[in-house]
Amino acid sequence: MRTLTPAVIGVLVRRGADFAAAEDAMQDALVVAVRVWPDDPPRDPKGWLVTVAWHKFLDAARADTSRRRRETVVGDEPVPGPGTAVDDTLQLYFLCAHPSLSPASAVALTLRAVGGLTTRQIAQAYLVPEATMAQRISRAKRTVSGVGFDQPGDVATVLRVLYLVFNEGYSGNVDLAAEAIRLTRQLAAEIAHVEVAGLLALMLLHHARRPARSRPDGSLVPLKEQDRSLWDTRLIAEGVDVLQSALARNRLGEFQVQAAIAALHADSRSAAETDWAQIVEWYDELLRITDSPVARLNRAVAVGEADGPRAGLAALEGLDPSLPRLTAAAAYLHERDGDTVTAARLYAEAARSAPNLPEREHLARQAARLNAELRG
Template sequence: MTESLAALRGLTPGVLAILVRRGADFAAAEDAVQDALVEALRVWADEPPRDPKGWLITVAWRRFLDAARADTARRRREDLVDREPPSGPAASADDTLWLHFLCAHPSLTPASAVALTLRAVGGLTTRQIADAYLVPEATMAQRISRAKRTVSGVRLDQPGDVATVLRVLYLVFNEGYTGDVDLATEAIRLTRQLAAAVDHPEVAGLLALMLLHHARRAARTTSDGSLVPLADQDRERWDTAMIAEGVAILQLALSRDRLGEFQAQAAVAALHADARTAAETDWVQIVEWYDELVRLTGNPVVRLNRAVAVGEADGPHAGLAALAEVDPSLPRHTAAAAYLHEKAGDRIKAAELYAVAARRSSNLAERNHLTRQAARLHSTGSQSRP
């Protein structure tokens, strides 16, 4: 049953895109596709079709037409009743790409774009998405309904913005794992799907970045959920096959000489993955890649990460000087300052900053980690006094 569900979810975006292209309102088309998926689960076990996608298109289209006939406000669609599905295989890659663009339309908020992408492209249920984002199902249903209404009248006459789609997928990936849906894995699946539909180095860059980060997942936390900093992770637990795949994808993308921010981020991740120990990390190259990221984005968070890398490459005082040029109101600025002060030997200042950073953190695991760091330095500081 799990394999059947996964296969159906893979077909969902192509089927939905075809219905919308034929003139179906997005919300009505999505409802029709969901009805077709339910019917597929009921009948395929006994008699699987030779052309699963064609079967879904036919059933979903009929469901849509039935609903259209029953709705007097949609009488204008009656001229579509006799239209047959086009002969030959459907252009699934083009349809998938088109649907990604629609779900990441600029008229949607990032939260709505993420929810609609997971629903329409990912094939997740509203309850699964709500559980993943820790909100009530009714709240998520309203969010998705509003998003459907927003894009119902949209017709993509011009190519969509790949960068917007990538940011939506990156937002999904960064949610990680909550509830019964692994959003990091789902984001990788959707990005692979996008990479198959469009030849773009930044799509490859994002896929490489996701794989390289995801490869370290097993080593990021202890059995009780405590965070393990990168330098302290057991590198034997990293997924070497996933790292190799990510590096290969990144190298091919970089060879096209069209550098973008996701490729640069992936290059930083690859340098971390390449080091057999934390001490062997090539921090000089990492600083160079952060310089590229600053040039590409001007992002203050990138400047913050660069300051920490400078502290590793050129010493903690150089890192603190770089950090002084970064907005101190940024999340994790205080934690970065604490780390660099500790490296500089100022344990008392570092302990104070770790405690402040812990109070400001909204993430429980991060807050506990910072609290432990402060307690550790307070303890060693007390022991060192005469």
């Protein structure tokens, strides 16, 4: 049912339903399917869902006088049978990532319509009340309800939404990182775009390190300290293959560059063997594509590894002090430079503004460790 959801919604939208009505009708059809299918499974699940959802849509239209004109426009009721062979999933990606939506709303709507997740699952993954998420999704559906398939967002917006989903991480009972990979795989199968491949490679390479990112107690393990034998070599190999195929097309984009950096980390047998000089070069390439403050911050850390902590601190100069994780990066570089007092103070400061609990606890432990050394 989950995999069929976007295709069925797409069929309904093409037949004349607005997005919100199509999504509501699809949910009504799923309720019937859950009740009926266990005892009487259909030969053509998609065709069954299209037919029942269309009935639900027309029933709702007849019950609402303001929809009578729409009911006439969409034409006769389709006969039961196989659903259309046209796959509208790709159009749904673009519709859900429409520029008129905020990033948070676009992510929620993508998970609902394309990912097939329930409102409760999305709310639990984001650690917000179900009612809050329901309101967010309802507003998003209303926003795009008048947008046709001929007015979609662009690929860059879709990729940004998927990247946001991935970066939400692993909280709640829905693994959003795994869900983002599933959605990006689906998109990559439907569109031959180098940056879709770049994003998929980036996700796979980052996800491969997941088993080593935390200890049994949930505490964060920095990249340098991770047990690399825990990394998923299968995902790394797949990510490298996807990346190499994308790079061979010679249309470099920011996700391909980020994936290349991740591949260099994955290729290093130990932290000491990391090719930091080449990583700096890739960050220079990234800055030529997108002059992102986050990229400049990450480049400064790489410079600190390649050319020494003072070079890294010099590279931090000029960046906005409010940039997330800048203080933590400065603390790390000061510690490497031997300035324990400044490092301890900056670690404590960074902990207070950390974006999540594991990171906050990690930074607080670093500050406590250095303060203990200073007292000793």
